[in-house]
Amino acid sequence: MIKKCFLVLLLIGGLQFIQAQKIALLKYNGGGDWYANPTGLPNLIAFCNQNIETKLDPKPVTVNPAGPEIFMYPFVHMTGHGNVIFSESEAENLRNYLLGGGFLHIDDNYGMREYLISALKKVFPDKELKELPASHPIFHSEYQFPNGLPKIHEHDGKRPQALGIFDDTRLVLLFTFESDLGDGWENEEVHHDPKEVRLKALKMGANIIKYAFEN
Template identity: 55%
Template sequence: MKEKILHIFAIFLIAVFVAFIELNHYSRAQEAYQLRSSFKIGRLKYRGGGDWYNDPSAEVNLLKFIQENTNIDVIPVYEFVDIGSDNIFSYPFLFMTGHGNINFNEDEAKRLRTYLENGGFLYADDDYGMDKSFRREIKKVFPDKELVELPFSYGLFHCWFSFPNGVPKTHEHDNKPPQAFGIFHNGRLVVLYTYESNPSDGWADPEVHHDPEEKRQEALRFGTNIIVWALTN
């Protein structure tokens, strides 16, 4: 009788152990799925000398704002990805900025076009000084397409928060009006380029640029519209 009880107890312990292993495995699988399914922004690292890496707090703050104001599942981290790497295909959304020169070689231009034509989205924000090189290099990516200015009525300006006058002006550069340009593939906006507006500076930590809080909130709201539009169109 005693041996029978011990045998049953041993079976019970084994069952508990197996259940624990399976539960732990399920938990890890769920965590892995969560990491794969949650939205992250990839900061695009490019050659040419421009400071692609500046204001690393920008994406983190934007994603936290999106987390608080939408139902989009995000991971608020700063991650960069080399344009020459296949890792770009792990991000549905790429962000690039900087003050200086950009240079894409032939392979990088083809890779970026493949990424964009297969569901990817690129947001480029001129942080002052990258306009000439960005226009030149994006032409390598899409030699058959033009950057077209988006009208104030375009859906991106109204999809979550309302921007009746188009892209907001966060920083003054050359006393020109802020503009938003796009490149379309099969009717879908695949590249958004903001010029003379610089909303991504408004995403950075307050002590970086010392922008008024209303300007920061405006920039974060506009960034939210970009993400919402990219994910739903």
């Protein structure tokens, strides 16, 4: 309860509270490369600070799903290609974090979905991922994405999907699939994406950041 109350206080004021605020990267177990896209988050932070008036610390921090420090960070990002495992204590801690006001963005870097679905069942046994319509505010919080989640990398050629878990009407978890925003956030020389593709990924990332802090 103390953790939940602290996080609620931490989130009051939305983007105005981001003075030197840090965002976090989730270090999970299971063998998946949680550390993928090392230049992605720093580039997204720089873009947000330059374009949507945030004051985020330029260096994200790494947090453990079971650690109390996760409650210090209103926004947590998770990515990777492979297996994801949450222990019972990790699942409970994540659930308390999210229901207490936190926000988790999970970006499938390709090959993560089948493992993630099982892991999320531990966190929210009674909740299902639901696809967000293109009209959802997260696609319009700063930049306009009238067709919903943009396609950044082809992967299996499927349409991009933004899937969410809600606590009542509040979106607490966003899972982006068949888009790979994180690759688009990386330095140009990593994936050689065209400038317009990288900008599209960064704008969508900025929308997610802004939405998470304002809702």
